[in-house]
Amino acid sequence: MESGHTTPPADNGAGLARRTWGRLSRFREGTLILTIIGICILMSFLSPYFLTPDNLRTTILSFAINGIVVIGMTIVMVNGGIDLSVGSVMALIGAVAGRLYQSGVSIWIAAPIALVMGALLGLFNGFFITRVGLSPFITTLAMLSIARGAAFVVTQGIPLSLYSMPDSFKAIGRGDVAGVPVVIGIFIIFVILADFLMRRSTILRRVVYTGSSEKAALFSGINVRAVKMGVYILSSFLAGLGGILSIARFATATPYFASGLELQAISACVIGGASLAGGDGTIIGSVFGIALLAIITTSMILLNVSVYWQDLVSGLILLTAVSIDYFTHSKGK
């Protein structure tokens, strides 16, 4: 028996193009890519600056760090959970690394310590979710508040100036390698790695099983608790990594940094096809989701639309994307 996805017989380019188009529009990611291409084409007519390498670079930079956090959020959501604490954890970890640096610790030691702390915050979330049995929403809502509060305590409410950090560290956030910003490079590597592991690794497959049906996973001999614990650790770790990359890029650590990031990340995942009920979602989809949001923001800036419109438009895009998906994919199943 075969699945119907057999390799087609050799044929000409036109057929290939048609099939590629057909395939693209069939998948969630495909619809998103087409939307993004459409906006880019439209924008290239409206603003000559849009399709310049500079603008491309600025746009990708604007979501590369958040994109790493979105990877973690996707995995949490595929697992059937949610992590509202990512923005706060990102701010706190940046602040902790900054504070340690200011108190005389080398940033090269401070950053790994802060990253471990990020993972521990995830362990804390995971403990309350898997051992105490609280819902992920409540647990991470509490962590949202705890980590944000801690960030204010650590910084005493004042942005920490970190300009004296060694250039070699700041280069992670600002430097280029072969013309590509390091941050973008890290982001792309993470995306490719995560997407590959999502499709192929046994560990992330267990995450999908658990998200699809926790009971069925249990009755398939999957260690559901360990899986869930793992995804929250991963999510907080990636948020912490985002925090470290941010201080390298901006050379400051501010307590109110990345507030509201959790909602942006969830929107990106949902636009990319993730379901709040778990079991569904892809890394690529979520990344395109956040890319779409960033492109819209850039476009509005180029078109001189007041920044006050941005959140409003992002919300409308979320609604539109989810509605289109509902009518084209979910309905009739």
Next chain:
Amino acid sequence: MNPPPAARNRRVVAPPLLSNKQQESEVGQVPGTPILEVKNISKRFPGTQALAGVSLSVSPGSIHAVVGENGAGKSTLMNVIAGVYQPDEGAVVIDGAEARIENPYDAQKLGVGFVHQEIALCQHLTVAENIFMSTINDSNQLIMNMNGYYRRAAELLSAFGADIRPRQRVSELTISQQQVVEIAKALSMNCRLIILDEPTAALTEAETEALFSIVHRLVKTGIGVLYISHRMREVFENCDTITILRDGKLIDTVHTAETTTSAVVDKMVGRALSELYPPKLSAEPDEGEVLLEIRNLASHGDFRGVSFRLHRGEILGLFGLMGAGRSEIAKTICGLQERTAGEVLVHGTAVRIASYPDAISHGMVYLTEDRKTEGLFLPMSLKHNISAIDLRSISARALINSKKESTRASGYISLLGIRATGIQQKVASLSGGNQQKVLIGKLLSVEPRILFMDEPTRGIDVGAKSEIHKLLRDLARKGVGIVVISSELPEIIGLCDRVLVMHQGTSTGIMKGREITEEAVIRRASGI
């Protein structure tokens, strides 16, 4: 060796109703006028003719069964009667007048109550709030008169003789009690015809019995019942008339008293099922090598002092009434429930099983009785469902080899005769029998030596059922030891080489060969 089907259907559990069947109702309709008549209903869906010219009629005070394999059109027919679907042709006549039923609300107004297979109650609300949901919805009072609703709910429920209080939350009730609430909800709208769609699929023997005594009480008041089921024994014990559907067509309508199970089953499947069960082990079942030995096993309040041996190549039945602890024994052995006492020996050595993965590593697997919530990953593909229990053998260094994964899944499709469009098909869209086969394929992927099958044929059609029976026997012949837990006595008797009977958490004996008769099993299960 097997008793003939007719003998297997002797009434052993449910009380006979019969005496009141012909009783005239006092509810005001002309005697003889059917409550419901379905005339030449046809319904076409893209790609299938779901119903083709089906007719039936239900008289007041009678229980009318509708039977057929999955896909025969039973659910479509019920959905037409209840206004969920509109027929392409034909008419629904209620109390002698042609009815226009455009939505479920119309059906309710006309006195048709539909109790779905899946319970659809608000778990957090009280019994009374659930029963009067639509009354409250229709009411134009701003403030609900809760005391009034509680009183009326109590009146309704008293007719059932069930211990349900109107102020109780639905989540505190057992499934059969919830079904009673569903029925009470239908009755609160003065319904005259109740459609029960496989109400016993999730019930134990005792709960089924309780439900039927309520149904019999109801029909005495002149209500008509349309009863859909896979379970021949329940149909024969409780229903007056049987309508058989196959492939959307009406095959026959017969009086229960004038037919036999095998005749009905033959009409359902459209061929004669000569052997309902595969032949049993010819050798003595308890002389083979001992695969598994259980000594004095106990788990909390569920069961205690359970000991038995499972031999190579045998099918051991585990039978008991509700609360006897059957599933719990299997779950405890497999590490899915905590063991409080006793020993588990695999191949003669005591093993420590703290979690299900431990059991799997000793070659033991458990097929859950709750296919939809504990078994399947419904939104996922057939291929991914089969892989769930054993990713190791299709992966290298924690990376899945998708070619190996597909090959293995395709292998199980052909081995088990799963009818699907391919390995990518979502299991949610498979029929019950095929879903069950996917689950079995998932278990077989670890090449188990000991299989615990909890209700392996619950809610699946007759054809798939006998295929699974045959599969289990083939596995046993290859040396697997199988424990079958079933609420269906004919299945236990027809399939198993030996039977362990449970009564209220303790074993009341193991039988083999000719000792396995309905009377003997029931007597032990009831603790007599």
